Amino acid sequence: MGRWTTRFGLAVFVVLALGPIAWGVVTSLMPTKALTRSPPDLALSNLTLSNYVEVLTTRGNLVDALIDSAIVATLTASMSLALGSAAAYALARLRVPGANRILLAVLAIQMFPGIVIAIPLFLVYSQLRIVDTYPALAITYLSFTLPVVIWILKGFFEAIPPQLERAAAVDGASAFQTFRMVILPISLPALFAAGIFAFIEAWNEFFFAIILTRVQIKTVPMAIAEFSGQYQTLYGQMLAAAVLASIPVVVLAIVFRRFILQGFVEGAVKG
């Protein structure tokens, strides 16, 4: 009885999670004519790759958008890791006055609604003349990736036995050498997990991207949004672009799945 309830629950969950993705993939393989008919004509004979060809060739800006997104996401992930790992280590291990309050503040900042800071940020970036640049987006994204990265890594660092650092101190390592040569190498799973989290967040971000860029930079979510025009929406092409945009993230997640799981679990369960 209990087993069947569990199975039913899982089935509902799988349908809810994968249904929209399956629907999106099917849509991306259908010609616009078939999709706009009521009801949509989903006959297998209609299957076509024309939407993919279209978005990758004639509307060449999707490729540019993929490149822009990759740059912004990589920049965000690497800055999150560089700053987040140092901050998390200090909060986990060094005697930082008010460490608990700092951690709560870090979390509170993450809860700020984006709209509150979007306009002020735009004004500041205008003064600094960095609107429509990669750093402008990456720095903004740090405001929501860094808190999570700090919390993930702090949990992981706390689970490392302090004797390792003591042994390194006795061996003659400075605090920074200990961090670089002992702590970071054994924290790779957590670093992967945190880094991929930051990458995905930056990759998918739409709201700040549309406010803080003009013509130089266009990330993938913005490019996808452009398929929805004033007079018509090219559903097939839009979803073909969305499927293409999700490939890098899915590949990253599959390749580093083992690391990600290990990183999250060890960060969560101390000792």
Next chain:
Amino acid sequence: MADVQLIGVSKRFGSVFACADVNLEIADGEFVTLLGPSGCGKTTTLNLLAGLEDVSGGEVRIGGRVVNELGPFERDIAMVFQNYALYPHMTVAENIGFTLRLRKRPKGEISARVTQVAATLELEHLLDRLPRELSGGQQQRVALGRALIREPAVFLFDEPFSNLDAALRVRMRTEIKELHQRLRVTSVFVTHDQEEAMSISDRIAIMRAGRVEQVGTPDEVYARPDSAYVARFIGSPQMDLLAGDLVTTLDGGMGFRVGGLTFPVPAGTASRLAAGDVDMAIRPEHITLDPAGTGAAVRVVQPLGPMTTVSVAWDGGLLTARLPGMAHMAPGQPVSVGLDPDHLLFFDRTSGRRIHP
């Protein structure tokens, strides 16, 4: 090689003293053990000596030099930790050679020294393995190797055997003792296992609540404990304390009456006991049980091979004796209890200090 001095050393965490006014002198080449139950301040003392904690007061000297302000590395010590603390991402060779790599020694020199240390510890065939691929004993030897390669002035051991099984623990004891006899490097060893302390130390410092209760050779602390605490902490089975009164026996001599039994006390000793309440104790091997006699009854018999521990009880008293070989006694069997008068120990009941005869 260096001598070590702790002079009035104390460590406070908030309002709690982890150790208070610790005074200890360790001669060059000596092997000294800090012994005590958990929470007695022995590991804190070792950390203060290593420079892993800052002292709140007092002075730490290594080789005559005050090292209070120096980090662990500048103190020229090497330390073996309780859980080995091997770097999990480095091979055995990299673990052992890490300190030399930090000192930017040439690669050739590092590998030569690592090979040499590995040979001493019989680790040559494991140099390319990761710590997780080693047994507990092998990991412990790698931790030793990491300390050895430093050629330090002082070795510090923080309960290095507590994660090993009993048989391996005894073997590692022999190895450490052999190593010390060969290298003669000043060593400070922390343990809560009195048998371990007795078996490897030149001298033992027994700690209690952050203070050193007694320092002495294994022989001294066993035969002449300064306090009831030391007397009971050292030795297995544990020594029983008997509460009783000093009385004059029928033949005019002095005796110590414990419940229904009275044990003769040498006149010289008795004269020192006149004032105040005292407890009496005796090592289990100085107790004789005579099956032909009466007065007490056997309660529990535990044969251990080379010896048998036998607990006996009588009206108002309980003792555990250690008899040689397999003693054939049965629970409930009546016996008479004899105590060797030359080995009786007396303690002031209030202060716990031993009353010296």
